Amino acid sequence: MKNIQRVPGALLGAILLVLSGSALADWQLNLTEGVTEISREVYDMHMMVLWICVVIGVLVFGAMFYSILKHRKSQGAVPATFHESMVAEVGWTVVPFVILIVMALPAAKALIKMEDSSNSDITIKVTGHQWKWEYEYVDSGVHFFSSLDTASREAGVKNSGVDVNSVENYLLDVDNRIIVPVGKKIRFLLTSNDVIHAWWVPAFAIKKDAIPGYINEMWTNIDEEGVYRGQCAELCGKDHGYMPIVVEAVSEERYNEWVGEQIAAAEAEANSADKKWAMDDLMARGESVYATACAACHQANGQGIPGVFPGLVDSPIALGDVKAHIDIVLNGKAGTAMQAFGAQLSDVDAAAIVTYERNAWGNDTGDVVQPSEIKELR
């Protein structure tokens, strides 16, 4: 009998051993410990609750399986007649209540700490878009969009012919990372331009929704330099699975250097809008900007998705009045998923997109739209 009893116990023990151990790279079983004080606290609490559940589970299931083995009719068991016990019933109401209080206290303490984003060193405004993230460093004015990288995007379509296992960081890489310094309290302000998204990096143990009309707050303070990856965690439509987050934590010196580079690059971009662009250059740039800004809905071949997103091939917008075309790109179309791209496209990018849409896929209008025209219509 003793042997039989040991079997479930040994099995459970084996499962737990696997559960708590740090597993092989591809077989991660448990929550990450992360790289912040909060994330380690969260991990410890997670392990505490897990162990409490395991102990209760072993006791309850142990009693149950003992009963199943011993109290069976085939073993000649005769049913007892008891059907209540005040002591037992009060006991198993009060004891769990006490255990819950033991669990609730540290949780409440941690929560209070997590919700206090005062005295931050850096503020980054995060805006969710279908389906990319916009980052604005409120203090320095650095501002950019961050979308899924091209390698993942191309490998990820159906029948792409590319083995996704060969793509490094498949679906977890972006074109523009956000760079933050270690050892600083970073406050994130979250909002959305369209539907609800959620910004989550597991290594920081922070996740919060980005909601249109709301500005939510959360904070982190990273201990170790490194690259940390996360994903959108709230269903936000067709490409919900394709808007990852990549944070690179660097030293403070490197961070300041990066901020300087970004500001210089933004100035150069603004200047290039004043020169006259050749059609080939606009088409080349248009193709790449179209791929990140437009192709998710209108598709790379411009055919759209019937009934959901209109196609651009032979469409009255792409073949008709240029000003109307620019208007819909900059200001969107109310009541539809077509958002206003004015704020997220530079004059050059907008000009390139409109030029591209009017000449790609056999649209062949021959129209060339210059950045200066976009500037006028803003």
Place this chain on the structure above:
Amino acid sequence: MNAAATEADHHHGPAPGLMRWVTTTNHKDIGTLYLWFSFIMFFIGGLMALIIRSELFQPGLTIVDPHFFNQMTTMHALIMIFGVVMPAFVGLANWMLPIMVGAPDMALPRMNNWSFWILPFGFGIMLSTLFMDGGGPAAGWTLYPPLSLQTGDAFPYLIFSIHMLGVSSIMGAINIVATIMNLRAPGMTFMKMPLFVWTWFITAYLLIAVMPVLAGAVTMLLTDKFFGTSFFNAAGGGDPVMFQHIFWFFGHPEVYILILPSFGLVSEIIPTFSRKRLFGYSSMVYATASIAFLSFIVWAHHMFTVGMPLTGELFFMFTTMLIAVPTGVKVFNWVSTMWRGAMTFETPMLFALGFVVMFTIGGFSGLMLAMTPIDFQYHDTYFVVAHFHYVLVPGAIFGIIAGVYYWLPKWTGNMYNETLGKWHFWTSTVFVNILFFPMHFVGLAGMPRRIPDYAVQFADFNAIATIGAFGFGFSQILLLVLVIKCIRGGDKATDQVWEGAQGLEWTLSSPPPYHSFSVQPVIK
């Protein structure tokens, strides 16, 4: 009874042919309709689950497009919740409640017919949206705006079908309340009612309380989309988070609507096969009532990440953790019922025991999710998917299957094939764990839910889960075969059927007469 009255009874038998099922007001016929409807929807919803799992078998987009994937996750949930679990419970209630309280039929038989026949039309409309321009709903069954407002032509049809399902549920619930309140046999006081009757009684009140809330929420979505209102549109002064509060004020009691009747079923079955009275009957009743009450004040634990004030998060964390107390009482009572009984392990008992173990595993992960600071890590990951599938599949659905096996000999007059039943249990139990247990791991490792494709480090566990899904899906064909075989013949069942069974249903013949109790039994 004189000869004339007996003659009149005979004229009240079932109408011949198909019209029997269309015009029936008989609680058993309607119960049968509900159960078959639910069984068919189980296979349709299951097929959608298999499409989802097939896509997730390997990383890389292989079978469907992301938009269609989202339609499948949305429809799978709507069908399994509103088309499988709820109708199955109502079917069991229709068949058994009048018999268990000693009544001839349900209190409101014509409404009973109506509340069933709305369902096929409601789901016909809902399923037809898959073929419309822009496809079916793809914003998740929770229909959060603004995303749900991007739905194509399907949108008004979806809202209308949800209204129809709501009307059907409310009518069903009113009927159950009316039956339990008015038609109990003399001597059956409230505290003598079988536990299945009690849990359904409380469930019916939950339904009446919250289905109108859902109807209100989806109607506001409808007017936001078509009539220019801005209930949930921030640009018009509305609030997208308000929808989530209203939705989950419905949604959390709904969670208990999906589990309380299964609690009742298990509380009937375990005493029967332990040959021992249910331990702590009155604490079971009070625990059920407490869970129902708490279900109204925990809703925002579904939305810890929306940016609620700290005090709100603390309140909803504490109330949610409290649910563990009455739920624990139930599990302890079931184990105590088994303790020093004389157990046998026929198929209904096996499913009931599977329920207790695996529902408790789902309860444990629920406790973990209740704790706000760590919920930030779990929220909207596969850990949540694992949690609610543990409480709904080996929880609610195992409870339903246990109930079907328990009463099938009573319904048909034939014993089912015990060997086939045991095969069904063991294949279902093994595969359901292969299917859902690895989801805990990928969730903790950081895989978000509702994504059609994933980073390659999640590949192995997803492949395992998909194998489990196909195994579990095909195992259910055994149940179909078993039920059909049992209807067509088999060893004749006695009236008592199970040696240790207690209750009025076992005093009737197997199968019971068309009108259950034409003379009320008296309970001492």
